[in-house]
Every structure is written in structure tokens, then in C-alpha cells.
Amino acid sequence: MTDGDGDMTDGDGPEGGRSRATRWGTAGCVAAVAALLAGLPWAAHDRLPDRLATHWSGGSAPDGSSPLWAVSLFPAGLWLLIALGVSVRRRRSRPAVRPWRAIALAPTATSLVGAQASLVRANLDRADWHEAREPALDIVLILAGMAVAGVLAWRWSTRPGTASAPGTPGLNLPEGERLVWFSRAANHWLQLLAALAGLVAAGALVALAVGPADPTALWPVCGCCCVAAVACAAFSSVQAKVSEAGLEVSFGPLGWPVRRWPPAAIESARSERRLPSQVGGWGYRLSGLGTTVMLRAGDCLVIRPRGRRTDFAVSVDDAERGAALLNALRQRT
Structure with missing residues (x-):
């Protein structure tokens, strides 16, 4: 870009x-x-x-x-x-x-x-x-x-600061020119945890199919591990895309679930440095800073949806360029 x-x-x-x-x-x-x-x-x-x-x-x-x-x-x-x-x-x-x-x-x-x-x-x-x-x-x-x-x-x-985002980034986007920005991030520890939970769930299913194990003890283990595997896999990676349609944030290896904001629904966009300790940990977090998809410490693409008092942030690389393009698209519309 x-x-x-x-x-x-x-x-x-x-x-x-x-x-x-x-x-x-x-x-x-x-x-x-x-x-x-x-x-x-x-x-x-x-x-x-x-x-x-x-x-x-x-x-x-x-x-x-x-x-x-x-x-x-x-x-x-x-x-x-x-x-x-x-x-x-x-x-x-x-x-x-x-x-x-x-x-x-x-x-x-x-x-x-x-x-x-x-x-x-x-x-x-x-x-x-x-x-x-x-x-x-x-x-x-x-x-x-x-x-x-x-x-x-x-x-x-870990207190929030404004020094990391001294201003709202902007981009001089020529009329009629279309640009797309794409970035992603992954947390390998969450992926490993998802794999381990999936293996335990598979082992419990095999034990249930064979028959000698007690089903009343294995079904809770199987169910909890399946939920943990799906949740960790879904939020172990994230992809962010900025285009004419606005911001699209998709989760997991399958790109689902997806959250979308058209340019007109975004009040502002910026890049901000955040830490897991600020937002309460890793993954999809709700805190006083708003909603944060925290997969690694560092720069995050932060938007303020129109009509909301809290932000949505996603930890991806090259967040400043994504925020600049998003602000340019927002001004165009």
C-alpha cells in the first residue's frame, strides 16, 4: 500500500x-x-x-x-x-x-x-x-x-496511554483508486492447547467406542475437551482486512466467525500498543478498554464504532497502515 x-x-x-x-x-x-x-x-x-x-x-x-x-x-x-x-x-x-x-x-x-x-x-x-x-x-x-x-x-x-497513538493516522487516497490491506496474527500456544484438547477428546471417544471404560466418567471429559479445542482453535488466529467494504475481522483457520464494520459505521481508527495484562489475558477479551482480540503484545488496530463508547481492537501486524487506509475510506464515504 x-x-x-x-x-x-x-x-x-x-x-x-x-x-x-x-x-x-x-x-x-x-x-x-x-x-x-x-x-x-x-x-x-x-x-x-x-x-x-x-x-x-x-x-x-x-x-x-x-x-x-x-x-x-x-x-x-x-x-x-x-x-x-x-x-x-x-x-x-x-x-x-x-x-x-x-x-x-x-x-x-x-x-x-x-x-x-x-x-x-x-x-x-x-x-x-x-x-x-x-x-x-x-x-x-x-x-x-x-x-x-x-x-x-x-x-x-500496564496503564493505558495515548503516547503510542499521537494522532489519527491518515492516507491520501486518490479518487477512484481502490486499495486493500490484509494482516493476520496467530498465537501458537493457543493452537497447541487446541491440539492437545482435541487429542484428549479423541482418546475419550475411542475409549467410549471400545466399551470397557465408564461412560459416566468419560462423557464430561470428552465434552469439556471438545469445547476447549473448538474455542482455542477459533480464537488462536485472526485475520483483518480493510477494503471498500470497511473492516472485516475473521477468526480461526476457517475464517469464521466474522465481524464486519462498513466505513460509515466507524467513527475513528488508530494504532495503539496494548498488553495482555491491560485487557485481562489472551484471546477474545472484554475489559475497560473495550473488546480486544489479544493474540500477542504490541500494536493493535483499534476502531471506535459510531455510537459506541468503547473500542474494538485486534492485535495484528502493520496496524498503523490499516488504520490509515480505514480513515481514508471513512472520509471518502
């Missing part, structure tokens, strides 16, 4: 500025957590023994200790290694959507800082590390803090 193969954003535009700001913000948070882990024991060193109790094996008395410098530097070094390992990414053909970075780092930072604070508190004002007592209640508070941090990070990382 067009001959442009390059990326629509570069490092000098708004997206590049946001990306740099995110990287610097992440680096600052990592450095702040490392400084906190290393500084907590040193801030109270005059109230701590020469060696600090660091391990309890089920009893109230500690059975392991470490010097102050090790208690200070080891958690900070471990945190920096974890942050570095999570931040390294392989080169890919397209930008990766990585909300799990914050989801992994936030609970980890909470647990390390909580454990460090608990360790300092257990040894505070003790003449010898053998007098320290196991902070059992602190463990519960640390686990609760990890859960809260994980939920907050998940909500922040």
Missing part, C-alpha cells in the same frame, strides 16, 4: 525523549535503592555490635553472623546485579514491550530494603550478635509490602 518500511519515531522526537526520561528515572531509582541498602547499617553503626546476626534457623537465637561491611555491601551489590540483569535486553526487529521490568524490580527492592531494615532493627542496641532475636513479624510485613509493590508496579506499567 505504501513503500515506507522505517520506524515512525526516532530518538529525537517525543517518544525518544520519553524513553530517555524513563531510562534516567529507572537508573535513579536503582541508585537510590542501592544507597539505601548500603547506608542503613552505617547510619546506625554506633548502636550495632561488631558483627551482626544475619541468620536464624527456626529458633529465637541466631546461628550466623557477618561483619558490618558485609551486611552493608552484599545486599546493595545483589540489588545492582539483579537490576542490571533485568535491564539488559536482546536486540530485536521491533521495540519490545517490557512492563515486567518494573513488576520484577519493585517487589525485589521492597523485599531487600525491608530485610535490611529488619536486620538492623534486630541487632539494634545489642552488645553481642547472639542477643539478637528473630524478627518474625517483620517477615509478614515484608511479604505484604512485596505484594503491594507488585500490584502498584503492575498497574503503573
